[in-house]
Amino acid sequence: MTHRRGIPKWTIEYESKHAELILSEKIEGLQAIIQVPLSPANFLAGGYKKKLYFINAERGQVVDEFEIDVPVTVMRSSRSIYCGTAQGGVVFLDPKSFKLTHSIKASTYSIADMDAQGNYLITSGWEFRNHSIFYDHFISVFDIRTMKQLPPIPFLSGAIFVRIHPKVSTAALATTFNGQIHALSMINPEDVKYYTMAPSTYLQAMSLSPTGEAIALGEQSGTLQLWGNNDKPRFSQFPAPTEWPDVVPIEKTISINSDEPLNSIGMPYYREELLSSWPTHMIFEVGKPSLKVDPDILASVHKPENAKQHVWAHNPRRTRRYQAQKSEVVFAPIPRFRSGVNKYDTDGEALDLLDEEKVGMARYYKRVEIKYSKFGVEDFDFGYYNKTPFSGLETDIANSYCNSLLQVYHFITPLRKLAIHHAMSPCHEENCLFCELGFLSNNLLDARGANCQATNFLRTFRSLPQAAAMGLLIDEVGLRVNGPRNWLAVIQIFNRFMLDQIYSVTKNEISPLNPRNLMGSQVSTFSKCHCGHETDRTMDYFVFELNYPSRPPNIRHDPSPPGFATVIKNSIQRDGQAKAWCTPCHRYQIVHYRKQIYNLPPVLTFNANVRSSDHLSLYATKDWLPTRIGLSLKNARMNCVGPKELAKKGGKDRYYGYELTGIVVEIEPDKSDSHLISIVKVPEDELPLGASSPWYMFNDFLVRNIPEEEALTFAAWKVPAVFAYQRIDFDVEMSVNPMKRFHDLQVILTELRDSNNICTPLQPFETITKGIVVAIDSEFVSLEKEEIELHSSGKRNMIKPSRMSLARVSVIRGFGENEGTPFIDDYIATTEHIIDYLTDFSGIRPGDLTPGISAHPLISRKEAYRKLRLLVNLGCVFVGHGLKSDFRTMNINIPKEQVIDTVDLFFIQQRQRKLSLRFLAWFLLHSNIQTESHDSVEDAKTALLLYKKYLEYKDAGVLESMLMTIYEAGKKNNFRPPEVGKTEEVSGS
Known part of the structure; x- marks a missing residue:
């Protein structure tokens, strides 16, 4: 019982004396309490215990009880x-x-x-x-x-x-x-x-x-x-003035920053010596705790019969001989950079530990972030977080919350094949998310476990006005643009938005299998008003919202909680009431509706729609979420069964088996910190040898093989958001490499983009086959500057790297009669604001990338990317200088065997210095390049010539001696070509 102002008056713990023994019990299970009509000072309470308690409000005691x-x-x-x-x-x-x-x-x-x-x-x-x-x-x-x-x-x-x-x-x-x-x-x-x-x-x-x-x-x-019923309603017949709480005076705020003097805070006045003022003779150095003895050593101790003999035990051989151990390190920290990877040889065991602050949650579920050292992002040790053949996605990009769902899409094999096929088809939609999904899937396949980025996909996603209107864009500091952040709601809206976008760009495609046939369900909604007016509407559904039955609030334990199959059935074929416009009534009315499905697609996606603890408690039940379900459709009526019933069904009933393919999960260790991960079941033909389970967890760039029990276990900190089920034994008979079609080759064979005739397109007799060599170079412009944090000690920490955009790409022949002639030289149109053209390093000037102003023919980023992806999938070998950073900025992953980087060919590991293209061209080719600015065609030609030199030295057996000569000359010239007019120290070819 509380006072009107909220102060508790009394709490009852009642001792019942109606039995032979005195039973001390709390009044539990109460559901209702009322004021006794003829005695306002008394209350009557009741609940599940089949008792009524008569409570006196003045005394705060139970005076009597009734059965x-x-x-x-x-x-x-x-x-x-x-x-x-x-x-x-x-x-x-x-x-x-x-x-x-x-x-x-x-x-x-x-x-x-x-x-x-x-x-x-x-x-x-x-x-x-x-x-x-x-x-x-x-x-x-x-x-x-x-x-x-x-x-x-x-x-x-x-x-x-x-x-x-x-x-x-x-x-x-x-x-x-x-x-x-x-x-x-x-x-x-x-x-x-x-x-x-x-x-x-x-x-x-x-x-x-x-x-x-x-x-x-x-x-x-x-x-x-x-x-x-009005602006100022009355709440009681005889109102009394409200008692307001006393106003608490606001204390003066104290600023805490490095510029605020410490003496401005002030200290309390005291007349006696403080307890913290210890004399020096009472301060002692405690020292470090002693090492714990290995339990295996204690178990094997041999006690001698003679007291003069020593105690000895077997050495478990966990450390090398005479190796000292550091006692202050309880466990090795997670390494961040490759430059410090040898400091702690952890081999991933730090990720296996449970986070004591997060109950029952392993460390690999925590949010992961990329840290930047003085060597840049290339120094970050991504390999520590992923020792699997499946690639993760980086997080230092706006809207990277999409990573989790993109991984689920990637492992829906039919959708992946359709996306790759569409990406290399003649799609005229400039900002097509389905094309970008296909390019991303191709990257994830080619990366083979190396870290990937969804840069191009997220850049296209950010440019869509529909995404901004639906509140799906997240700004740089991770706050939602259109309101507070709710990752469960955001990823479910994005799932619906993404599949609708895929349908909108492919609905006119004439194909036996398209995304509509793969994931779309034709559903009719029949509505009936109480006036008798009926309407019906048929739509394609790509996502179904799970609809859980409501548990009565007065029922503590539901005697029969619904199974997952029941929830699926009620979610697809829904009956209920809603408010809708009735034309005959000329107003909004409550109408009764029912939904009817006409087809079962090979892939079904569901938004989990978990909104309460009751919903989450269903998933917390063991084996509630099945890995397989069975669906049947007969006479426009759908039925769903669990895995046990699916195994028993047969005869007349035709049930299609569906297997759980992927789950998007929100990880919320506390209210202030949450993020999204994905858990997918890898197809059997893609599993690596020795995998303990087909289930893999993708926490952005952290990828880990987990057991099935862990994958399907949920808790308050692990809440499901999206499910994907795929029909068993269904696959798409479609080549993952559809780019060898004649139409796609014609793009490179016949198109001429450069008005100055620098570029000579491939001729019909110039056949591109696997292993053919081409040279490539690209130029970039800056869209955003890097963010640097400066400390008072002078230390610099990179918070966010600069954001670059592809400006020009050139590809030249490394074969045939026209060797050294470019067949691709494209300038890429850029509509985003460019803060720095980097003209000294790129050769790009203001206006070169602006449509309608540029003197160069411009193409879209997607079109340029398609050409490069075609060359990769045809098996071309790319030669260039510093290609790793170029390919990373272009957001394309190329198999290692198809990349020849001259920066690595002319490199001595012990010297720890990589040589510039300009210096190598001066020393080995006797040519001065990049004298005024960079030119991608010139740089690509130079890289090709350096590769030829490398092969020449290697065949002659003088490669090692030439490398030593190059480094000696570089040391004398500070690894730069001398200025024109000075004496040049050039080795003969």
Whole structure:
């Protein structure tokens, strides 16, 4: 019991003396409490224990208790005391003796709520149908004088709360769990007025003021909504002034930063010596704790019979001989940089430890971040986080929350093949997410476990105005642009948005299998208004929202929680009520609708739609989420069964087996820190040898093989967001390398982009085959500068690297009669703001990349990328200088055997210095390049000539001596070509 101002007055722990022994028990399981009508200073409480407790408010004690035959769920008082029971009845008690006077049956299962005013009693309840609990479709009305039931009020949505108006005894209010408010008449059930609120969660409470002018609605999230019939509703008949709390004076804030002097904070005045003022002779050096002895050593100790002999034990051989151990390091830290990888030889064991602060959560579930050393991002040790043949995705890009769902899409094999096929098809949509998904999937296949980026995909995603309108864009500091961040909601909206985008760009494709046939379900929605008007609408559904049955709030334990197959069935074929426009009625009405599905696609995706702890508790149940389900469709009626029933089905029933392919999960160790990961089941033909499980966890660039039990176990910190199921034994008979078609080759064979005739397109007789050599170089411009954090000590930390964009790419022949002639020299149109053209290093000048202004023919980034991807998939070998950083910026992964980097060919590991292209050209080719600015065609030719020189030295057997000569000459010239006019030290070729 609390005071009006919120101060607790008393709490009861009652000792029952009605038995032979004194039983000390807390009053538990209470569901209802009312004020005794004839004694306002006393209360009557009841619940599941089949007892009524008589409580005196002044003394704060239980004065008496009464037995009752049934559990009580709700209590009201008027002329009598009315107790709604868990068996669906209402018990009438005498307000003086508390003895049973009457009882009536109102619901078939349990009473949800009731109210009594004047001569009427109304109830809402639950009913048990088809092994599940549903809201009762009628509100029961009783006349208290005659104890007879009046005509019930139809309420198809199912009322959870009911109240009789205190001023008009024949009027009532009823609400549903999702916020629909109905104003009803007990005399004329047809007279109904509808109101709709927008709760963020389910309703948990409703109260009507004694004046009837205000309604208070409480949500499960703790939000309270107040509705009134005017701007200033009255809450009580005789209001009293509100007692406000005393105003607490605000203390002066203290600034804490490096520029604020410490003496501005001030210290308390004291007259005696402080306890912390210890004398020097009482301060001792404790020292480090001693090493713990290995338990295997203690177990093998041999005690001598003679006390003069030594105690000895077997050496378990866990360390090398005479090797000292550091006692202050409890466990090796996670290495960040390759330059420090030998400091702690952890081999990944630090990731196996449980985080003590996060209950039961392994470290590899925590958010991972890229750190930058003085050597740049190339020094970051991505290999420590991924020792599998499957590539992760980096996080230092805006909107990288998409990584988790992109990995799930990648491992849906039919979707992956369609995406790759579409990416290399003649798609005229400049900002096509399906093309970018295909390019990304190709990168993940070629990377073979190396880290990848979704830069091009996310850049295209960021350019779509629909994504911004739906609130899917995340700014650089990780805050949501259009409101607070909710990763579960964001990734589910992105899932629907992404599949809708794929459908919109491929709906006109004429193909036996396209994304619509692969993932789309044709669903009709039939609606009927109470006036009799019917409508129907047919749409393609690519994502289904899971719809969980509601558990009655007054039922503590659901006797039969629904299975996952039942939830799937009810989510696809839904029946219910919603507010929609009715043309004959000329207004919005509550209509009854039902959905009907006509086809079962090979791939089904579901948004988990977990909104409450009740939903999450289903997933926490062992084996609730099955790895396989069976779906059948007969006469437009769908049925779903679990794995056990699927194995038994046969004969006339045709069930398609579906296997769980991927899950997107939100990891939330605490409220202030959450992120998304994906858990996928790798197809059997892609599993590496020795894999303990087909399940892999992708935490951005951290990839790990996990057991199936861990993959399907959920907790409060691990909440599912998206599921993907794929039909068993279904595959797409489509080549992963469809780019060898004649049309795609014609793009390079016949197109001429350069107006100055620098570029000579490939001729029909110049056949590109696997292993053919081409030279490549590219130029870039800067879109964003790097962010540097400066410390007072002078230390510099890179917070965020610069963002570059491809400006020009040149590819020259390394074969045939036209060797050294470029066949690709493209300038890429850029509509984003360029902060630095880097003209000294790129040769790109302002206006060169602006459509309508540039003197060069411009192409889109996607078109240039398609050409390079075609050459990669045809098996070309790329020669260039510093290709690793170029390919990273272009966001393309090329197999190592198809890359020849001259910066690595002319490199001595012990010297730890890599030579520039300009210096190598001066020393080996006797040519001065890059004198004014860079030119990608010139640089590509130079790299090709250096490769020829390398082969020449290697065949002659003088490569090692030439490398030493090059480094000696570089040391004398500071690894730079001498200025024109000075003496040049050049070795002969």
